[in-house]
Amino acid sequence: MNEEMNGVEVENEQENVAEKIDYVYKVVVIGDSAVGKTRILSRFTKNEFCFDSKSTIGVEFQTRTVTIKNKLVKAQIWDAAGQERYRAVTSAHCRGALGAMLVYDITKRQTFDHVARWVEELRAHADNSIVIMLIGNKADLVDHRVVPTEDAVEFAEDQGLFFAETSAHSGDNVDKAFFKLLEEIHGLLFRKQLECGNGVDHATALKGSKIEVIVGPDLEISEMKKLSTCSC
Template sequence: MSYSYLFKYIIIGDTGVGKSCLLLQFTDKRFQPVHDLTIGVEFGARLIGIDNNPIKLQIWDTAGQESFRSITRSYYRGAAGALLVYDITRRETFNHLTSWLEDARQHANANMTVMLIGNKCDLAHRRAVSTEEGEQFAKEHGLVFMEASAKTAQNVEEAFISTAAKIYKKIQDGVIDISNESYGIKLGHQTGAGLSGGRDGSASQAGSCCG
């Protein structure tokens, strides 16, 4: 299989917001209700199409715990896109977004596309953060916003693909220099494995849900 471009993504946010679950739903089309705690980073990949161009998304799922923040920071470098995730049922995960965003802006390239995701919208009856608050935060910080559910798959596909579409448009508009690898984009080449999605290189530890 071949692809035109490879985009590197990073998924960030507090522990337990469902980062690993979002990745698994996107790459494997399944939901795992009890998920091992992510230690360091895990990895997933999938091939998508934009404007009839096959694009490989290489997605790094990071640990949310404070003790892993230094490891997470090293993955901002060379990321074309970031999915910043909070849990709509846990107000503190929304309150911490500013800190995550500061990290991203400090360690990533200025043209990184950031998608804000309010996860677990299937739990609307337990909502602690309104959709309007999410929209307002995104507007203030120049982010794309979407509420999603890793459990029901609502908007999961759309979140990953619309982020890729934004990155693709930046390439077309000449905003991103694809010869500079710090932008997290590589020109495609022939390859025979790893495009159907899946996770490898993971290290995990039991004991948490949707780390």
């Protein structure tokens, strides 16, 4: 009897949490294979790091519910396989995404060189106002770095992306990067609602939105500018 009661209590608790959720934001995590996408996601959603994690097959997803600007937001985060043979599946799951974590490995130059192609993929298949965070993962492997931070910052600034260097192993900057992405999604949607509600033309640019670049173990932050468009 007690087991049945406990089961009902858990079920009711889950229903109550679901009822309180204000927004659900879909985010995709993309990039080349073996850059640490699954490990970053596990660190954010479960605060875990698995040394023997296997390559993602197709697309998987996990969730975490967080508070953004006093609103309860459920982040539905899709982990997309990086292998070429799954590219069509990955592209399909970009549709409807409000944000993306684009991950490369700071110890493998080729994974950074492919970032431009991933950006094109996102902008071809996702909403044109998608918020993109460029992630240089494995930042703890300082002695093996081959991608200078400056290269990534320059690319992010040129493309209007956010940028952070993270370590799924230590957890450095992982939460900070995800929260920044979710906050920007939340702010962008609010601005779009406000602008469109005031009858602003759909092509009006919302200029001057600041982009924070999170780099290094000391969480130093610099600012760039980004143009975003209102599209109701």
